[in-house]
Amino acid sequence: MYASGKYSSRGPALIPRMKTKHRIYYITLFSVVLLGLIATGMFQFWPHSIESAADWTLDKRSVHDAPLVHLPVSSPIPERGDLSCRMHTCFDVYRCGYNPKNKIKVYIYPLQKFVDELGVPISSTGLSREYNDLLSAISDSDFYTDDVTRACLFIPSTDVLNQNSLRIRETAQALAMLPRWDKGMNHLLFNMLPGGPPDYNTALDVPRDRALLAGGGFSTWTYRQGYDVSIPVYSPLSADVELPERQPGPRRYFILSSQTAIHREYRAELERLKEENGEALLLLDKCSNLSQGAASARKRCCKGQVYDYPHILQESSFCVVLRGARLGQAALSDVLQAGCVPVILADSYILPFSEVLDWKRASVVIPEEKLSEMYTILKNIPHRQVEEMQRQARWFWEAYFSSMKAIGLTTLQIINDRIYPYAARTYEQWNNPPVVKWSSVNSPLFLPLIPPRAPGFTAVVLTYDRVESLFRVITEISKVPSLAKLLVVWNNQNKSPPEESLWPKIGVPLKVVRTKENKLSNRFFPYDEIETEAVLYFNYLYTYKMPGDIKNWVDAHMNCEDIAMNFLVANITGKAPIKVTPRKKFKCPECTAIDGLSLDQTHMVERSECINKFASVFGTMPLKVVEHRADPVLYKDDFPEKLKSFPNIGSL
């Protein structure tokens, strides 16, 4: 556009010197070009302007304005759903493609209102508040695409969260009518309340071909491991009630049962436990004097006493979550929110997000048969573990249960992790609450490898221009048997290192690296010349993984590179450094007079400053204080020096 603009602006300048005929010709030509440009612009913005207008109307539009679709009676019904489906058999991975971000793209079908031929809707509730929230959250996330051709996963806007509100056959027909249905391939359905009376299936009864099911209440027999996703049953109280997080610790009650629809057999069993163990247990039921409705959901009663629900859950260490007709219970969400450790009694239940969450750290699962032993089992759990579980329970709720958004995005992340397993989130990322993430240590090099002596070590000497002391250091260090290589980092750009013939002759390879700038950080650069492990890994971390602006600070102040390295290593390993054998003076005595660097008073002040600066960048003080030092086994022992491995150590 820019180039052509230039061309046309030159047009008028030419005009006076031309004949009229030519002038008309040029004016015409110019207008054509101009028109062409305008047309281009029009076409370019045409579709967008329409869409943005549509967005506006969409906001004003209500659910009732969704287009009506009539389902013919004979409309095809999908297959029931194949229990043997797995990602490699029923999921078309080619649609997800290879992308550098390792992120799947998710498309949401626009809302439609399906009715049968008589005009009766397929669902009694239509789009529910929760499903609306879920779809909105997905559409606001990085997963979302509005381009159906680029999508890897498709989510119908037909709400199947609660099977009870659905007409099974017609819902299935509606799904099959979706334009990209293709035997349900790469389609994801969200369902929280599956099955219906009398036998309550543990998975959605709507026939769905190969669609993936994110279901609440799967049993081990209906859950297709690695294909379906087990999700929680969302509790509406999550949004209505705010329960501040409580410090982990002992609570007023030991065990609390707050569910109202417990089978009488189990209630009898709980009563028996209460008789045996008394005050430690609190068994609540619904309040008989309150009318049904929203208010009753927030109250529980026991022997005429009224308790606020879910607040009362915060008063107990453990909270019972028993199966009802369905395996998945919304009470689980309330219990986690209260930071109460759930005691789950639901045989064969697949716990929510069990593919990634380590429930053993947040809950106690007891077989239904062992309900009577519950008290003894729980009493045997160490206090510290109970506290960790309380914290973990609350964290699970916050991260994965607290909203439809959390539930929806967790589900998508799990599917994403399956498609790009090499970029999957780690166990620690999924399971460690922020407080643990901060304080714990996860180094990629965790094996207790004791490296062989054979490769030895590489010595790295940083120098500016003091050739004399450099050569002395080189000569001294070359006597060390395990020295493999010597690397001199020449940090002076104005002066060349001495000629090769002038360097001391030593038995190991000596390399000189000239730097581009006089920076202290050059000392820790992971030079290719370093081949031994001893120095390299931390150099790599120093150069590429040092947080914040520490590296620049060090280079600007010409100080503290060693302190920065200590912070880094302590932070990664969680360990203190190891001081070896006592030598109080590291620099040769003659050199100290010249070497002003370490003695200068301001230097010390600056180093204290460094420590404060680094601690604030790291957000913590990773340095550890220890009182020990490593010496050779026979150090200073009354033993012939000749027989010691390191005889002269400490004598200086």
Place this chain on the structure above:
Amino acid sequence: MQAKKRYLTLFSAGACLILLFCFGGIQVPLSRGASRRDDRSLAGYRPGARWRHFPGSLQPFSPREQDDHNEHISPRQKRDANLGVYGGKRCRMESCFDFSMCKKNGFKVYVYPQQKGEKMSESYQNILSSIEGSMFYTPDPGQACLFVLSLDTLDRDQLSPQYVHNLKVKVQSLHLWNGGKNHIIFNLYSGTWPDYTEDLGFDIGLAMLAKASISTENFRPGFDVSIPLFSKEHPRTGGERGYLKHNTIPPYRKYMLVFKGKRYLTGIGSDTRNALYHVHNSEDVVLLTTCKHGKDWQKHKDARCDKDNAEYDKYDYREMLYNSTFCLVPRGRRLGSFRFLEALQAACVPVMLSNGWELPFSEIIDWNTAAVIGDERLLLQIPSTVRSIHQDKILSLRHQTQFLWEAYFNSVEKIVLTTLEIIQDRVLQHTSRSNLMWNSLPGGLFTLPQYSTYLGDFPFYYAKLGVKPYTKFTAIVHVVSPLVSQSQPVMKLLVAVAKSQYCAQVIVLWNCDKPLPAKHRWPVTSVPVIVIEGESKVISSRFLPYDTIPTDAVLSLDEDTVLSTTEVDFAFTVWLSFPDRIVGYPARSHFWDGNKERWGYTSKWTNDYSMVLTGAAIYHKYYHYLYTTYLPASLKGMVDQMSNCEDILMNFLVSSVSKLPPIKVTQKKQYKEPMMGQSARASRWADPDHFAQRQTCMNKFASWFGTMPLVHSQMRLDPVLFKDQVSILRKKYRDIERL
């Protein structure tokens, strides 16, 4: 001029057109319009519009009271109903396993007696003897919770020489078979050419399968156990260490990705290996196949065979294995292949290309931390996928391969024990291991959840959880001689130890034949002194996990140990930095005696050490529990009988768990005080046989562990200013130097 004009016109018209195309003015509406029309005709609605939140009030998805229909079916009936419905291919622990058989005696495993004349492969023999040597074994079927056949079921390929015939009849005639209930069947190969089904050729009834190459389709989650395919040569016990000895930074090896193996020209599993040549670049991605296998390979050979075979012979498999960052593990005829364990041991990160294979021990191992799970359908993406993996990730994947190899795979015994532990975890349910216990050092076989289900109660997870050990210790003094005078060494020791600021409690273990002395005869201390009378008075009882130990740390002492308060304090502060190791004073060393071809033991002053004796050492309480439950009765019995070597055994145990040497703290010349006025029982150290016994112990222990777990160290930890030429007043642990 005319020509120029014409060119100008042409040029400008062209420019116009190009512009039109460039800005998509023509293209975009065309393509979008097409898809829109298409969709509108199908759904009658305009797509492309972003999904937006619908404002206004909507119904909630669930009514408040959802479980009203609860009163119909009794939950008990429902449970019983499951038992009838879910059998065979739909077996789960809830429906096919009888938990009540494990209630009384815990998780005990019975092995059927071997019948004469039954042939049995060496591998199966190894499996059975591993079970018989484990802590789960019971010879009494009445006590058993799990049953293992003595009929070799490993190879169910009918064409194999190891195939056992008439298994169906033989199994049915076992009187304890009980329809397969609570039985586990080990299998490595099933099915045969051409379809290689996963059927074992006999009715397994309600039995569980511990099977190699099992597919997700046939795998019954939480019921079967997927085991790795291992070769005849796989060692029964001990097992080789991983190949990784040191790290290389950057982590890349000579090759990026390698494979060397057979190519199947036709039939099941041939597709993937047939396609490998597409990604082979003979530089850093070297994928070699050969057609040369089977009798009549020439008949089926294709155009590529000769070229492939020639290339195949050029490379050495071992060389490739140890010099590659990633190793491809494509499916063969069956889903699993030997390449898997080979890669794992070689610290070559396995890249799985075997769709639908339920990976070994998938129930407990998080394979994403040690392998790259590829998809056969996306073979062509594999090179770019592995190249995109970050250096740090490669390092941690590599470390994890080594950890997993040594923790669960390097011997038949480990594979069998892991299988049994997985099943035990299911049986005990609420006392089972968490994911972290299985997937981090030292691994599930050394982390017994019966001790505690809390990670912070073990010495291994402090850093992972960001918590610290409890900063007090409990001293346990092992007393074997009677109290005769108040100046006896044990009295001094008790006073010195109790004075430590870190001491929470002192336990005196009275293993002396004489009756317990009166309470007032023990010294008065600021911390409680508990006297426990040893029931059987055996030496192993000093390592019992007493409930009266409230701390993480235990200070183990002999009655004649000489130790000052300062020394105790210092040793404990050191232990806080190394809670998974033994930290203490008396050091010993082991060596390989080439002449006698056995391990030797030395107490001489040497420049290194590999043991710190438990006469004066601090270690984690958990090791008491491991000593008592993990070690076999045979070793503990031997120790008790000799009243010797318990300290060596403890060092073997701790080093085999931590893979690290113990830590010796500041030297003390004399640990033992000469016994005052020789009591009835002479010091065991004075016995000349004592030393010879310790040599024997070393070798017995090494053979049970299958390897020598002890590691040498040249390091001693001293207080920072130890023997430095500064004023003694500046030294915190000054008393150590005075001794």
